[in-house]
Amino acid sequence: MRLSKKERQQQLLKAVEIEPFLTDEEMARRYHVSIQTIRLDRMELGIPELRGRIKDMAEKNFDHVRSLYPEEVIGEVTELTLDVGATSFLEIRDEHVFARNGIARGHHLFAQANSLAIAVVDAETALTATASLRFVRPVQLGEKCIAKARVTQKSSRTQVDVNTLVGNELVFQAVFDVYRAKEDE
Amino acid sequence: MRLSKKERQQQLLKAVEIEPFLTDEEMARRYHVSIQTIRLDRMELGIPELRGRIKDMAEKNFDHVRSLYPEEVIGEVTELTLDVGATSFLEIRDEHVFARNGIARGHHLFAQANSLAIAVVDAETALTATASLRFVRPVQLGEKCIAKARVTQKSSRTQVDVNTLVGNELVFQAVFDVYRAKEDE
DNA sequence: ACTAATTTAGTACTAGGTATTAATAGGTGG
DNA sequence: CCACCTATTAATACCTAGTACTAAATTAGT
Numbered sequence: 001m002r003l004s005k006k007e008r009q010q011q012l013l014k015a016v017e018i019e020p021f022l023t024d025e026e027m028a029r030r031y032h033v034s035i036q037t038i039r040l041d042r043m044e045l046g047i048p049e050l051r052g053r054i055k056d057m058a059e060k061n062f063d064h065v066r067s068l069y070p071e072e073v074i075g076e077v078t079e080l081t082l083d084v085g086a087t088s089f090l091e092i093r094d095e096h097v098f099a100r101n102g103i104a105r106g107h108h109l110f111a112q113a114n115s116l117a118i119a120v121v122d123a124e125t126a127l128t129a130t131a132s133l134r135f136v137r138p139v140q141l142g143e144k145c146i147a148k149a150r151v152t153q154k155s156s157r158t159q160v161d162v163n164t165l166v167g168n169e170l171v172f173q174a175v176f177d178v179y180r181a182k183e184d185e
Numbered sequence: 186m187r188l189s190k191k192e193r194q195q196q197l198l199k200a201v202e203i204e205p206f207l208t209d210e211e212m213a214r215r216y217h218v219s220i221q222t223i224r225l226d227r228m229e230l231g232i233p234e235l236r237g238r239i240k241d242m243a244e245k246n247f248d249h250v251r252s253l254y255p256e257e258v259i260g261e262v263t264e265l266t267l268d269v270g271a272t273s274f275l276e277i278r279d280e281h282v283f284a285r286n287g288i289a290r291g292h293h294l295f296a297q298a299n300s301l302a303i304a305v306v307d308a309e310t311a312l313t314a315t316a317s318l319r320f321v322r323p324v325q326l327g328e329k330c331i332a333k334a335r336v337t338q339k340s341s342r343t344q345v346d347v348n349t350l351v352g353n354e355l356v357f358q359a360v361f362d363v364y365r366a367k368e369d370e
Numbered sequence: 371a372c373t374a375a376t377t378t379a380g381t382a383c384t385a386g387g388t389a390t391t392a393a394t395a396g397g398t399g400g
Numbered sequence: 401c402c403a404c405c406t407a408t409t410a411a412t413a414c415c416t417a418g419t420a421c422t423a424a425a426t427t428a429g430t
Contacts, residue, residue: 005407020243023386034409039388049387051236051416058205058242072283074292098257098310101366106303106313107259107296114291125283128291131318138312138366181286181323190376208417219378224418234418236385 003031009041020053073119074111075147082122083158085150088112097141104139109164109172116149117160123180129157134173139166147172188216194226205238258304259296260332267307268343270335273297282326289324294349294357301334302345308365314342319358324351332357 003011008031015022015030024042028035042049048056075090096108110133118126139145143166153159157177164172188196193216200207200215209227213220227234233241260275281293295318303311324330328351338344342362349357 021240025386036410037408040408051239051386054236054243055206055239058239101310103310103312105296106299106316107292110295110299111290111292114295118291125286125288127288127323128318128320130320131291131316133313133316133318135313135315210417221379222377225377236417 005041008033009045012038012041012047013045016047016053020057021050023050073115074108075116075145077116077119080120082120083151083154084120085148086116086120087149088116088147090145090147092139092141092143092145094141102141104141104143106133106135109135109139109145110174112145112147113149113162113164113172113174114176116147117162117174117176117178120149120151120160121158121178121180125181126158126178127181128176129179130177132175136170136172139171143171145171190226193218194230197223197226197232198230201232201238205242206235208235258300259293260301260330262301262304265305267305268336268339269305270333271301271305272334273301273332275330275332277324277326277328277330279326287326289326289328291318291320294320294324294330295359297330297332298334298347298349298357298359299361301332302347302359302361302363305334305336305345306343306363306365310366311343311363312366313361314364315362317360321355321357324356328356330356 011031012027015027024035024038027038031038041047047053073088075088077086077088080086090108090112092104092108096104098105114128114131118128145164145166147162147164149160149162151158152161157179160176160178162172162174162176163170164174196216197212200212209220209223212223216223226232232238258273260273262271262273265271275293275297277289277293281289283290299313299316303313330349330351332347332349334345334347336343337346342364345361345363347357347359347361348355349359
């Protein structure tokens with residue numbers, strides 16, 4: 001059966017969202033209307049053509065992958081003195097939280113702190129040996145986390161303390177034992 | 186000046202990799218050859234046309250984002266008994282390692298272990314309070330990590346021990362203190 | 371100078387459209 | 401019952417970024 005214009009257009013919006021690779025032809029077939037009708041619909045709804053949609057996705061994820069991938073330190077480093085201390089900034093976004101409750105997943109706080117601890121150690125290759133963590137209070141979606149790392153010991157193993165704050169409030173604390181790896185390995 | 190065929194083709198390969206949105210026309214302009222030459226080059230090199238390249242990217246990242254995002258547990262859960270124990274599997278890929286040395290970054294091992302520990306606790310909302318970690322040996326690109334979680338204490342706080350193995354070898358160890366959060370909060 | 375490789379030109383055709391104009395079908399109000 | 405309106409369909413010209421193919425022109429190597 002044929003749907004009304006309104007219904008068809010609503011379905012179209014959803015369809016394009018979950019199946020962005022639909023051609024006008026395929027949509028016309030699905031809703032038993034002509035291809036011209038579909039095109040009028042797209043105009044009215046402001047849905048770009050297939051190629052445009054595809055390009056948008058490709059572009060979006062092109063930067064996305066770029067910024068996600070070779071990022072050596074999780075978060076943005078705002079200050080760094082090798083073997084002394086460093087600071088980084090991370091805003092908690094959708095991708096960092098549990099969907100159910102909007103609370104940041106522990107491993108993101110850990111990742112910010114750990115990668116900063118590694119970065120502050122002056123060695124070609126620094127690796128974490130042990131760590132002890134305290135999640136002081138849950139961090140919510142939208143909160144801005146400042147991680148402050150300080151080197152507290154420099155023997156064979158380096159100890160780095162990291163405190164993560166939201167505003168003035170301590171939300172996470174970690175102590176890392178980092179070692180400088182040899183070349184041959 | 187005009188480059189030799191070989192040089193041009195090598196440059197083309199690189200160009201397409203870092204700028205996948207180049208049209209044949211633009212490439213022809215850049216290398217001062219005709220559009221047909223570029224097309225012959227693409228044939229020989231097996232480089233698909235612009236629209237194909239764009240579509241590939243869009244498709245890749247379509248699943249990519251899908252699989253990356255709403256993944257509640259990092260890694261693949263192979264076994265789970267609530268409040269008792271669970272196992273998950275994670276293969277170390279490019280995106281998990283330091284580019285320089287191919288060693289897995291600590292926070293991925295942590296993420297696998299921590300998310301598994303959270304999953305095994307039978308509560309609507311479980312959060313990590315404290316953790317202590319030991320990175321026993323560096324994990325290399327391509328290695329397959331099996332994380333085994335066991336609940337070792339069930340009072341107000343739940344304690345979960347996680348051992349991560351590559352083959353039979355212990356590579357990472359963690360003890361998590363998890364608490365069950367109240368609804369109001 | 372001659373052959374082979376390389377490059378360019380040109381034509382027909384394709385998908386998946388845009389943009390525009392015009393025709394048709396189905397109801398509604400007066 | 402006719403006029404009008406909305407929705408739909410049709411038809412045509414044009415676009416981009418190509419493929420596939422044939423043929424000619426140029427350049428390089430020996």
